[in-house]
Amino acid sequence: MTEAVMTSRDRVLKMLSGEKVSPVPCWSGVGNVTTAGLDKLGYDFATVHHDAEMMAKAAMSTYEIYGFEVVTFPFDLCLEAEILGCEMNPYADTKELLYPTIKVKSKNTVEDLRAMAKDPSTATKGRLPQLKEVVKIIREKHGNDVAIASYVLGPFTLGGQIDELEPLLKNSFKKPEETAEYLDALADIIIVIGNELRNMGIDIITTREMGATTDVLSPRVFKKIIMPPLKKIAQSQTGPSVLHICGAVLPIIDMMVEAGFDALSIDSKTPMNEVRERVGDEVVICGNFNPFLALNNGEASDAYNMVAECIKSGVNSVHPGCDIWPSAKSENMEAMIRACREIRP
Amino acid sequence: MDQAKKDELEKKLAEGVVEFDDDEVKEASEEWVATGEDTYDAIFDGLVTGMEEVGRLFATQEYFVPEMLMAADSLYIGLDIMRPHMVPRDTGVKGTVVIGTVQGDVHDIGKNIVKMMFDVAGFQVFDLGRDVPLEDFLKKQLETNSDIVCLSAMMTTTMMGMPKVIEMIKEKNPTCKILIGGAPITDDVADKFGADGTANDATNALEEAIKMIVALKDIQKEASKN
Known part of the structure; x- marks a missing residue:
């Protein structure tokens, strides 16, 4: 297959399999x-989360308008929490465009979670259908x-969604065995x-x-309680998989590689040059420009330069x-895509 | 209480905070209070000195958020016991603060750390909590005529509410100082949003808050000499 006739799906999957793809x-x-995509469809963001057709169309809009090479959904971080019994707030009554959050926490116990993992009906709950x-x-x-891409939360992040974050943070230090059991x-x-x-x-x-970024947890705690469940999740993957951790992750980058996902996604706080030095050329890294500065804050030329x-x-x-903040400027989105097509490593 | 005993208890309080040893802090605080003396030095040279060290350990990445939260718990144990026994000082530095995490954001740990330092400094703090509708900041500011409003956001996706709050408040009350903080906030962003000050992470927030407390301590020491 020549690259000229490759679909964007071929290109992204090939890249995640470790092959170099150019551009x-x-x-x-x-x-x-x-917002440009939502406006074109005439959708209010708060209403797209619980409607399949609206979610599909909103998800496709970034691909259709700009040629962004993926369709990703849902748009919020509440999928698993809702399945576990939490109540989501889509901010339907707010003028501001906001990502949904958890309003009522389900506070499941380890026993609850173990039972739900064995229950076949779990895979039919919440918004999965x-x-x-x-x-x-x-x-x-x-x-x-x-x-088509989607995501799941890591265990620590999900723990902070379904229950209070502060005790979870303290227990990661004070009661590591108990916390490890919960995360498992x-x-x-x-x-x-x-x-x-x-x-x-x-x-x-x-x-x-x-x-579980190193802005929050020590590499020591990461190794002890975050790594084992992450490895378990990586081993369960039957298709292309990515691990995303925001913040400055250089101190844990080797562990992120060791976790065993096909690729890592890092944010702008982690210097890419140093990541390459540490992990070598074989590890697939997706990253890592600052979307707010490139797409919302700056001019199109800033977006182009940052992506370059x-x-x-x-x-x-x-x-x-x-996450790209929805109000990203159209001309900056276009500049991002143009830079990807024009610039060679 | 002689100086040696004071030094010993202050050291115990500071170490108790650094080691998140709640019992040690409780014991030393109660011992100090039992003497019937002003607890001012115990709070500032004991608890706050301990928190300064925690800030240093956090900055050098020996401590992380869980450690800081545990140290904060220890500090509050001491503060709750000793504050009713502190002789108030008239230094000209007093104030009211309205603080909260903006709507759409349910992260409040950074906000709570900053709040703690205002508490320690003796500010009257109105904590609106997390996921706070933007208009509520303005309402509370007008109601309390607070000197400072602190806004926190942990995510890029929620910080966009900040300039709206700043605009609303500055329009009604241009002298109110607005401080913003959180992971996505840089100096540039704070500037663009029209904020008076910023701290872009918990370390920075803690450092800034400690600087503020230390400055306050100096002012108070100066004032008590006169």
Whole structure:
């Protein structure tokens, strides 16, 4: 297959398998819906989360408008928490565009979680049936032209969604064995949900363990209680997988590699040059420009230059360091894509 | 209480905070209070000195957020016991603070650390909590006529509410100082948003807050000499 006729799905999947793809793919396994896309569809952000057709169309809009090489959904971090019994707040009554958060926490015990992981009905709960519908709508429209991506939270981050974060943080230090047990039980839930996402036909799953960044936890605690459940999740993957942790992750980058995902996604706080020095050329790294500075704050030329710098620093694909804030300027989005097509490493 | 005993208890309080030893802090605080003496030095040269060391350990990445939270718990144990026994000082530095995490953001740990330092410094703190509707900051500011409003956001996706709050408040009350903080906040962003000050992470927030407390301590020492 020549690269000229490769679909963007081929390009992204090839990149994640470790092959060099030129020009570098431009995609994101985390939030990338834009206000421009929502406006074109006439959608209010708060209403797209619980409707398959709206979610599918909003998810496809960044690919359709800009040529961003992926369709990623959902847009919030509440999928697993809702399955576990939490209540989500979509901010329907707010003028501001906001990502949903958890309003009522389910506070599941380890025993609850163990039982739910064994219960076959868990894979049919919450918005999972809706997501299945979303995949169908996207494939009907675009076939295999574009990669479909979704994500799960890492156990520590999910723990902070379904219960209070402060005790979890303290217990990670004070009661590591108990916390490890809790995170292991959460990992089993995440695996059940991840498997269901694969069954639906989702190509790429990113595990987002952003709560366990070294801005928050010591590398020592990371090694002791975050690594074992992450490895378990990595081993359960049956398709392309990415691990995303935000913040300055250089102190744990070797462990992130060791966790065993196909690729790592890092944010702009972690210097890419140093990452390459540490992990070598074989590890697939997606990253790592600052989406707010490049796409919302600056001019189109800033976006172009920041993405160009990112490519030069040796990433395998251009991927924003965290969610694209929806109000990203159209001309900056276009400049990002242009830079990816024009700049060679 | 003689100086040697004071030094010993202050050291115990400081070490208790650094080692998150709640019992040690409780014991030393109660011992100090039992003497019937002003607890001012115990708080500032004991508890706050301990927290300064925690700030240093955090900055050098020996301590992380869990350690800082545990140290803060220990500090509050001492503060709760000793503050009712502190002789108030009239230094001209007093104030009211409204603090909260902006709507859409449910992270409040950084906010709580900053709040702690205002508590220690004797500010009257109105904590609106987390996920706070933007208009509520303005309402509370007007109601309390606070000198300072502190806004926190942990995520890029929520910090966009900040300039709106700043604009609302500055329009009604241009002298109110607005401090913003959180992981995505840089000096540039703070500047662009029209904030008066910033701390972009917990280390920075703690450092800034400690600087503020130390400055306050100096002012108070100066004032008590006169």
